[in-house]
Amino acid sequence: MNILFVHSTCFNPYKGGVERVTDILTKAFLNKGHNVFYLNLYKQKEPQNYKSPVLIYFFPEEKIDSAINRKFYHEFLLEHHVDFVINQSGNFEDSKLFLDVPNKWIKTISVLHSDPLLNYRYLSKEVLCLRNNKKIEYLKLLLRFILFPKIKRDYIRRRKVHFDYLFCHTDSVCILSRTHINSINKVYNGNEKEKICLIANPCAFLPDCGTSKKRQLLYVGRITKGEKRPDRLLKIWSFLYKKYPKWNLMIVGDGEQRPILERKAKNMERVNFVGFSDPVPYYKESAIFCMTSNFEGFPMVLPEAMSFGVVPLAFDSFPAVSDIIIDNKNGFLIPPFSIKQYVKKIEILINNDSIRQEMAQEGVKMVQNYSVENIVRQWEILFYRLKK
Known part of the structure; x- marks a missing residue:
């Protein structure tokens, strides 16, 4: 063929x-x-x-x-x-x-x-928000609010x-x-x-949960403002890095928003941007995987991370995520788009090695289906x- x-x-x-x-x-x-x-x-x-x-x-x-x-x-x-x-x-x-x-x-x-x-399910999150603090933006927001039913109809029509x-x-x-x-x-x-x-x-990686884990959170993906929303992860990290000084955040990927996020990260500690790179070494050494997307199809990074015993968290904002993450069994699904709940679930994994290890093992079993x-x-x- x-x-x-x-x-x-x-x-x-x-x-x-x-x-x-x-x-x-x-x-x-x-x-x-x-x-x-x-x-x-x-x-x-x-x-x-x-x-x-x-x-x-x-x-x-x-x-x-x-x-x-x-x-x-x-x-x-x-x-x-x-x-x-x-x-x-x-x-x-x-x-x-x-x-x-x-x-x-x-x-x-x-x-x-x-x-x-x-992104239709959460269109309001993108449309009905302030994009800057200028006075004219408040008038634009009011106009978008009035037009929002039409915006939704046009979206579905397209x-x-x-x-x-x-x-x-x-x-x-x-x-x-x-x-x-x-x-x-x-x-x-x-x-x-x-x-x-x-x-x-498909997931190309053979299950490998044997490497000792660093105290490390991991993001792998494009650094864009659209569906991926890695900016949320920095907000999440802002509630964690002072409380857990032995943990660090690794961001693998690149995109037009990277310079903006790097500037924001300067006000925090232990945030590392490594650009486009083979994610395997980072899967092997990381303990927790963070997805912060508005929506996905069938995100490869979740089963990839789980095949290396990295416990995933993601917002329950797209249907296929429940095919991969079984909440409280091999990872956590977070109500969209609660930063507070995301932080809370990460803290459970940080503070409980046994829970994290049990979830990691369940994830390794699941990915064999792919x-x-x-x-x-x-x-x-x-x-x-x-x-x-």
Whole structure:
């Protein structure tokens, strides 16, 4: 089989979950004898230590609706005899380009790496808040409050338009959690729901809980203002670092908000920013993993951390989180978006080694459900079903 992964940006596994999942699947598909290609919309400077397992190709322009891109794409698919296009941007507008294939023999699979509703459940947190202390901002906030019902209606309308297009132009819509079906039902009322298939993300790491742990909290992910919200973690840390001077906070990742957070962290102690890096050494040495996102799809970092015996905390703000974290058993789910409760649960783990170790062991057991072998088998079943 000739398999093409398409996405806006490159699949550097150190940059995020989508990228890491693609890297894992690519290497597994290659081992199975398949051919794999990457095609991306935007060229980015990649770290020198990143070596792609396959050739990376780029669209000639960075426009989704470019006629030049579409011509290039059709020729690329035919020249490389592509059997399957795996669209890793299934939730977003890039799909309009990635799903435009020249014939029906090329099968398309759109993966929803985020909840289909994205941040809709907590839209008020983003819209109905003061963005600065200027007088004009208070008037803008009042206007946003008045318009908020319309903002919500427009949001759902745009989601419906997107999913009508997606289901019409793709052969299979891959969700990462059964809980995402409820979200799809809110934005798609068509008769092609038989296209939905469930394949979770794989965890490539073998369970390893043997390394002695440092007194360390860990964040792994993009440092962005959107869904990830690592700024919340600094607020959480501000309540902890003086009370627990032997503990430190490690932040692995990068993004446009990093300089802002680094400036805020100067007023605190023992906060370390290490940029994009292989997270494995930090998983091995950390005791507690902190996720502070508004929403996710099926976040890879949770089972990855748990496979190394790192106990996770996350806000109970997206459906799939309960597939991974069983509250009070292998981690903690925090009511969205209570900083007070988050701090309280971290303190339980800091002050009780036995509870932390029991949860770590439960997490190691759980992640075995997401082995690469199991997930790749499900992908191959999907390939053969679509080719019938």
